[in-house]
Amino acid sequence: MKDIPTLLALHLKGLPGLSRAARDALLQRQPATVVEALRIHGVGRKTTKRLLALGLLADPKRVQTRARTAKEMGLDS
Numbered sequence: 001m002k003d004i005p006t007l008l009a010l011h012l013k014g015l016p017g018l019s020r021a022a023r024d025a026l027l028q029r030q031p032a033t034v035v036e037a038l039r040i041h042g043v044g045r046k047t048t049k050r051l052l053a054l055g056l057l058a059d060p061k062r063v064q065t066r067a068r069t070a071k072e073m074g075l076d077s
Helices: 020-029 034-038 045-053
Strands: none
Touching: 034 045
């Protein structure tokens, strides 16, 4: 996987619907992939699509273009 640039608050500015808690979690965890970002409560596909377009996330499992499994959504126990 390529080196992913550091996610900064500037990258998250102007993302409607992204809560302050979700922004803080993204900045703290610095996810490298779409799957990692989607596991953060409050982060959805619109946010990951934008971050993917900016080159701030990688999508090796092609999650952005397919339906997520229950495990990826954190629904299985």
